[in-house]
Each structure stands twice: as C-alpha cells, then as structure tokens.
Amino acid sequence: MSEEQKKSASRARPTTDEFRAFVASGWAPRSTDLPARSEVAPYAAERRAAVSAAFPGQRLVMPAGGLKVRSNDTDYVFRPHSAFAHLTGLGSDREADAVLVLEPMGDSADGGTPGHDGDVGGDGGSPGHEAILYFRPLAGRDSDEFFGDSRYGEFWVGARPTIEDLEAELGITARHIDEFADAVAKDAGQLPIRVVREADAAVAAAVDKARAEAADAVGAAMGEQRLEAEHEADDELSSFLSHLRMIKDEWEIDEMRSAIEGTHRGFEAVIADLPEAIRRGRGERWVEGVFGLYARHHGNGIGYDSICASGDHANTLHWIKNTGDIREGDLLLLDAGVEVDSLFTADITRTLPVSGTFSEAQRRIYDAVYAAQEAGIAACKPGNRFSDIHDAAIRVIAEHLHEWGLLPEGIDVEATLDKEHGQYHRRWMVHGTSHHLGLDVHDCALATREQYTDAQLKPGMILTVEPGLYFKADDLLAPPEFRGNGVRIEDDVLITEDGCENLSAAMPRTADDVEAWIARIWSGRG
Template sequence: MDTSTSPSTQTTATSDEVTGTANRSTTPSSTAFQDYIGSQWADRDDQLPPARAAAAFARRRRDRVSARFPGTRLVVKAGSLAVRSNDCDFPFRAHSAFSHLTGWGSDSEPDSVLVFEPTASGHDTTLYFRERADRSSSEFYANPAIGEFWIGPRPSLAQVASDLDIATAHIDEFAPTDDDVTLEDSELASFLSELRLVKDEYEITELQSAVHATQRGFDDVIADFPRIIREPRGERAVEGVFYTRARLDGNAVGYDTIAAAGPHACRLHWTRNDGPVVPGDLMLMDAGVELDSLYTADITRTLPVNGTFSPVQRRVYEAVREAADAAFAIVRPGIIFRDVHAEAMRVIAEKTAEWGLLPVSAEESLRPENQFHRRYMVHGTSHHLGLDVHDCAQARREMYHDGEVSEGMVFTIEPGLYFQPDDLTVPEELRGIGVRIEDDILVTSDGAVNLSAAIPRTADEVEAWIARQTAN
C-alpha cells in the first residue's frame, strides 16, 4: 500500500488525529485546486438496480421482528471500521444481525443503521447510511476512508433503496433516542439469534453454494500438495491456496483457516499455521468459504499427506467417521439438539474403551460424573451455521443446546479424536495423531441431508481423491 502521499482527512468520518496522516499530507488545499478537481467529470451511472434475491426474505424477517417488539424503537447497527494498525483498517464486515435483516452483504456500508420506527400498525423501517459525496466536496478526493478517489464508487440512497427494497436516508438524519433498543439489549440480541435458527430457502441455497466453493478450495490445496510439501512453512501455503479460492469464489474465508499438520492436528484451533506439511503425517484442514452474501461453509477433512493412511491412522480416522455417521443417522425434526452430540460420544467412548484407553468401560465412562473419553475429544459435536460460522450464538440455551431440532436448521457434525504427543494414557503409536471430520447438515421434513456429502469422507474415498488431484 502506497501511503507516502495519503491526504489528511477533511470530513467528520475520520480526522487527522485518528488517522495520523496530518504530518505527511501533500494534497493541495488551494481554492484553485479544489475548484479544478471538482469540475469536468462525466455523469455518474445512476441506473437503479432491481431488488436482489435476498431482499424479499429480509423483508419477511423484519416483519417478524416488528411483530415481536410492538411499539418499540429498534436500532440495529452494521458496525464501524476497526483499526488494524495506525491508519490501516481491517476489511469491513457488517454485523450478522444487520445483514440478516437488510440483505446487505459484502457490499454494505460501514456505520449504517437500520431503524424500526414504531407506528400504529407496526413499524416503518429505514436504512440510514452515509451517501457518497458530490464530486465538488473534498470528501471525494481527500478522504482515504470513504472518498471515491480512494476506494471506488459508492452507492446512492436511491440505488440502495431499489437494491434492498427498503426506505433509505442519509446517516446525518438519524437521531438516536434514550428509548432505543439496540443489539446491546439481551432480549433483542437473543431474538435475532433465534430468528436465524431455521433457515429460509434463500439461506439454504447460499449455504450449499458456500459448501461447493469450499470443496473447490480443498481440491486446490490437494492439487498443490507437491509444492506445499517443499515449503518450510507448508501450513501457511495451505492457508494461502485456500484463501485464494475464497477470494475468487466469495468474499473471504468465514473464519481463520486451520491447516494443522502432524501433531498440530491435536490443537483444536490451530491457526498459527507455521509448521511443515510432512509426508507420512496427517493434515487436519478446517476451512470455509464465505460468500458475498456473508453465508459461510464450515468443513473439516483430515488428509494423509503422502496420499495413503497408515494402518493406525486409518483406524482412528474410520472410528471418527463412524461417530459422525452415527450422529447423522439420528437427525430428524423433533429430537433434541444435544442428542446429536450424545450419539457421537457414544461411539467415541466405545472406540476408546475397545482400544484399552479408558480406566472404565464405555458405559461407565458415559456417565455424567465420569466422561473419561472426553480427554480425547473435549469439544462439542455440533453448532449452528449460517451468517456466522458459530451461528445463533446468543440464542437462549433452551432454544439451542436444549432446543428441539426443526426442519430448515443447518448445523455441523464434527466429531474428532486427538491424541496429544505427550499423552501417556495412549500407546506411542497413537501420540500426535489428530483426526476430525466435519460436515454441514440440513434438517429436512423427515431426516437430514449432508450438504457436503460430495466432499470425500471415507478413508478409501480420501485416498482416491488425493490420487486424482495430484495426478497432473
């Protein structure tokens, strides 16, 4: 990034004190320059777009919110740019509740606000944001945060109103009140999380598309194994290859990619990704593409780097797959969400007991007061998935963990076994092996569909997959 001539900011959106650019600004400030740079521009393309596919679904969601909070002024903010360092910001990503209620995805504007204004019959909803400045304004050329000279064209109020099928107004017209209920209110936050527990047709389509893009990312990584193996920090190469696919097919990654090779696979959230990828080891890859709609996949596959599982690796891998398959088999409307985890844990307890790793039988270990098998899988088996990788996180426990499974829910099933390299409770041949298999599951009227079933899952399928991708 060339910031040697970055101008000082001249609007209320930022300031020299915030951005720290005043001491290096070289932008001319004369009246003659301002008059010249503000003149002789071609007319903008102000054609109004048709409403995007998400708009109708977002309107229905807003109607449900309105019905739940009659007579209450609700304010849902998109959020602001976050500083990465000094005057460099992280890429903006709108709050998931805001995106869910507006349909605005990766193209949403920072500092936007959705307001539900109570009326006699419900609410009027208005989307407030900072409209682009006229080209005669210094914002156009001298504001690196929002000026179009710096970041490119920005939408007009009319364009966004047409695109999202919602009333719009300039952010300067938004006036907060003491009676506003915001996302800091636990009741509103819980309701908006619970509103996302059951996905509509649009959301399911987006999630399936995110899974397909993620599959292509896994294909890319495996095809690049020969180069990845040669890199001293091959895990970083894995991360980079997948990120390239995420940017080509979507907005970004839905979360930091886990590219955990060898004993790093035993670290549940290994995102440092600074180790080698060594033939003979396993690589646990947990990754998901986030689309421009902001819906993300969440897939894990554990891959033998040299293309073939050793006998002990295969034994652990197939045990984890058996646990995943058992959990999937019970999914249908009417079960309790926590039952999915319990079924996977039954298999994990049986396998670790069978291998002589537990101090008691599988039945005894499964008792709440024992849980010895959990030493080798301390995380949960499932979480909801959608706009957030861990979606609906502020839902009440009775609606989430203890809630009834319903048609249209999408969640992961991701059992694993992790034998730490220094764990003296397991034989040496198991130490340093970590395996997780994670799929994205859609609940149907009479069962479930594995949205990621096309990504190879069995040990035999994985070996054939690696052979195909590395053949060229």
C-alpha cells in the same frame, strides 16, 4: 488514526479554492440508472416482519458496525454485523457505519396493535414498523470528501450507492446517517428503544444518551437499576435476532450450497498442491494460502481463520498459526470454509494423509471418528434434540476408547458417559460435536440454552457434525503409534422434513474414498 497522526506535517497537502474547483470539474455525468431489486429483498422483509411482530411499539436499532483500524491509517476489510446483514440482505463489505432502524408507526407506536400492513418504505414486510436505513451515501464531486477523505472518499475507496440506489435495491426507506442521532432521540421518553449493543459502541452510546436525556426531561431517576433494565432489554433483542437465524429460508439454503461448493473446490486445490506444500517447507502456510485464494475468488473470502494443522498440530483444536512444515507420513487436518458474498459460510473438515494413504494406526483412528460421525448424522432428524447429535457421536467415541483400553481401570462406556462423574473420554475428544451454521460459523450463539442445546431439531436448521480424536505427541496414556495424530471429520447438515441432507456429501469421507480422492486428483483426472 490518532489525532497526532492527523496533524502530522507529513500529511499536509496544499489546498486552495482554485484547486478544489479544478478537482470538482471535468467529470462525465454519473449514470442515473437504478439497480434492480435484490433477490434477497423479499426474504429480508419477512425476517423484519418477524422482528416487528415480536417488539410492537418499540424503536429497534440494528447497526452494521464501523471500520476498525488495523494499523496507523489502514482499516481491516469491513464486515457488517450478522444481524444487520440478515435483516437488510447487505453482505460483503457493505455499508460501514450504517444503521437499520425499525420505527414503530400508527397505533403500534403506542404499544398497541400495529396499524399498518407493511413498511412505509414499500417492501410490505414489517407490519407495525417502517424500516429505515441510515447510511453514508455517495458524496458530490464538489465535496471535500470526494477527493480529500482517504477513509470514505470516492477517489480513495470507490463510489458508494446513493440514497435512491439503496431504496431501489432493498425496497426500504434510506436516509443520510447524519439524520440518525436526531431520529433515534425523537420521542425517546414515549416509547421503548432497543439496540444491538455489541454491533457498534458509538451507536449504543447514542441510544444511551437519548434514553438518559429523555429520563432527565421527565425527572426519572437514572440509577443502576434502570440502566441494567435497559441493557437487559438490548440483550433480549440481540438474543431474538440470533435465534431468528436458526431456521433457514430457501434463499439462505441456496447460499449455503454455494459456500459448500466453493469449499469443495478449495479442498481439491489444496490436495493438488500438497506435493508443493511439502517441497517448499512451512507447508501449513502454503495450504492456508491456496485455500484462501479459492475462497476469495468464489466469494467474500474465508468464513473463519483456516485450521491447516499437520502432524501434532492437529491436536491443538484451534491451531490457526499455520506455521508448521508438512511432512510425508503426516495427517493434515484442514478445517476451512468459504464465506460467499452474502456472508453465509461453510464449515468443513477433512483429515488427509499427506502421502496419499493412511498408516494402519492412522486408519484405526480415522475409522473410529467416521463411525462416530455416522452416528451423529443419523441423529439429525426432526424431533430429536440438538444435544442428541453429540450424545450419539460421543457414545461411539467412548466405545472405541474403551475397546482400546484407554479409559481408566473400572470405567466402562456407561461410566464415562455419566455427565457428572465420568467424562474420561474427553481427554481425547474435548469439544462439542455440533453447532448451528449460517451467517456466523458458530451461528445463533446468543440463543438461550432452551432454544439451542435443549431444543428440538426442525426442518431448515443447518448444523455441523464434527467428532474427532486427538492424541498429542506427549500423551503417555495413548498407544505410541497413535501419538502425534489428530483426526476430525466435519460436514454441514440440513434438517429436512423426514431426516437430513448432508450438504457436503460430495466431499469423500470414508478412509478408502479419501485415498481414492487424493489419487484421482494427483493423477490429473480430478
């Protein structure tokens, strides 16, 4: 909200001491029962321990982020930054403006060997650091915030936890957010500070101010080189926290199973309502709404904007406008995922024949994509590189395009697969076949190339396998019967000790099985 809006006469409300006293009185006592320890707390403690070990003697600042204005005085629904959620276990819309600080203690504050076996806060999970969560706790009913603050007040947005509540739930020290500025600046000239800059600009600015004031105090020059070095240190922290999420623990894997289960239900609800989507017009929006209903009911909502692309819209890879009609004979490419309350998200694509059966040309495209996906999934095993998944799938794509006579004259499969002088197949399959999946739909995105594309697959990784073929309606190099059809098949795959598990395997994939799936649901037996 702008300052002008805050001062607007339309927002003025009469307030007296008598009125304040009246509002603050006559309430039943609050419950003093504390919440049970969260089931994710010990897992979050282990994650913090890994961070602590990587950055001994350094103050580490991980903000949740703040509320963002959508329009005028309304905010978007809050979602905490993924690094914050991963290290605290807080998901859903908790806790806006909070900041997790790993504070070095004992000998580790001097950059030496950690002098403690665990957090002072009691979770036993971060040797060398105390985990402290600065947040905005529940305000008293005698405060102006309780009744008068429409952004944070309990009367307007509901009650928040107390400091004692969060300490009981998470097993770490909690403090009021008002203490953060002084705490982050304390001894700033004597120990390094790193911050996840992209999570909250205001918190990053507070850290920069503390650094600058500490440098001034000792007469150190604050030139561009020093500032660049500090920002590079921040980037190293962000990259480490991103890479830390690459191997999922058992709790995270269970959350992913729940997200996939909810996504499966959402897809079946969409299939059941396809006739209604056709009948009403603007059917892509109808599909988007149906899936969103199931996503919001099962978990926190959708993990990303759903792609509900019918007909030629399927050939626009990031089609999220969803403004089109759905017509008989179309293919509907539905790329959607449920985000559960912990913020872990599925990411699944199915390409559905709107009329219930594929045409001959549609089936030819679909079967080629399915064969490519099978090759990609077969490459999902420990010891292989992440890039091997794409290489296996794209070879099958290239083989089909060559067989269909679509590659330029003189270009065979090997020639188009040449990464420097080929790549002609990318006209019809431009994107990568796989990405890591978890708290973010494109998880671990700040990991280095060596940690990601060139890295070996390891048990506990969850990633997508999602080849496709896209023939735009105006593509004169494509066979006429292919034009206006786009197909992608995407599943979520867990790397295991001896191979992989397709976590979304319960959702039919072959052309025959997809047709039978639709028929079963339409007959009322699904």
